[in-house]
Amino acid sequence: MICGITKISLDIYTKPEYFYSGFFIMKNIDYIIVGDGYAGLFFAHQLIKNNKSFAIYSEGRKSASQVSAGIINPVVLKKFTTFWKAQEQIDFLKDTLNEIESYSGKNYLISSPIHRIFHDENEQNLWLKKSVNEELSGFLDQKFDHLEVVKNDFKTGKVNQSARLEVSGFFMGLFDFLEKKELLIKEKFDYSKLNPSTGSYKDIQFKNIIFCEGMGVKENPFFSDIAVVPNKGHHIKVKLSEEIPQDVTIKKKHFLFPTDNGLHFYGGTYDREQLHHHIDESAVTQLVNGLSEIYPYDFEVKEVNFGFRPTVKDRRPIIGRHESFKNLYVFNGLGARGILNGCYFSRSLYQFIEENIPLHEEVSLDRFK
Structure with missing residues (x-):
């Protein structure tokens, strides 16, 4: 056990399954993931956790996720408000990073709380007023601090439960793991070689394919019209x-x-x-x-x-199934909260596919119909 989380079995990935189709030997897997940002890697973790076979396609270019700050923040720091399911997302992320540690060998969570510099006394008073609100009391610390070196004449407010992800380490560590397990395919996905009717892509037979391409989705003929x-x-x-x-x-x-x-x-x-x-x-x-x-x-x-x-007007991710091809899915629109959204809603997508649990209406692709 690691931090109360059971170690994840990786035996399934040492024995890929093959079958004959005509003159070709085709690999038979549960999932293809297209995209290597937070959405793709956190969904890959759900597959590892549940012993599903998969391959993940990476172009090898740095995505927006890979150059992100890695901030984990439950508070909107302009207005001192929080957002939908903030506490649930924070808790789930901590559990997930513990699970990832069991096979990557490292926990990429950095304990570095955010200190918001106040502009004036009015902001101090607003912070204190909102800190007694039930949904914010766990996040807004009522004790103000003064930091050395930087200008903070009106002190700073600490955001409890905020942290950072070690972004470069997270991606390097997971890419290294996936490559060693021969799950990482370093090439651009070719949509012309995909046949969703037969569930095949080149020499791979798959059950489901998840497109986690960020703004690259605009080149995807199956989901190019989603509202990102x-x-x-x-x-x-x-x-x-x-x-x-x-x-x-x-x-x-x-x-x-x-x-x-x-x-x-x-x-x-x-x-x-x-x-x-x-x-x-x-x-x-x-x-x-x-x-x-x-x-x-x-x-x-x-x-x-x-x-x-990739942002969305209502600031919620876009997750769902293709209208015509029921084995094609999209996971996109994570916006500025890519870590929290990517981690939390990867489970929602997995449960939607594997357990037929409906998606939240607020994140479902169907809300745009």
């Missing part, structure tokens, strides 16, 4: 001249925290207009100015990254 909108986010990695507290994640306009290579992450921006596939200098300027507001010392920008979050 790209939201471009930039972040910078900087070298600070004066060290800040290492055990917290600082937030005012954006998030600031240390990375594992001596640099600090600062970001990210939100942009639905400038959607070209290169760095937007105005976004970099926005980040540099935002960091300068809270960090009064010299710093040097060492790296700039960006990605396209």
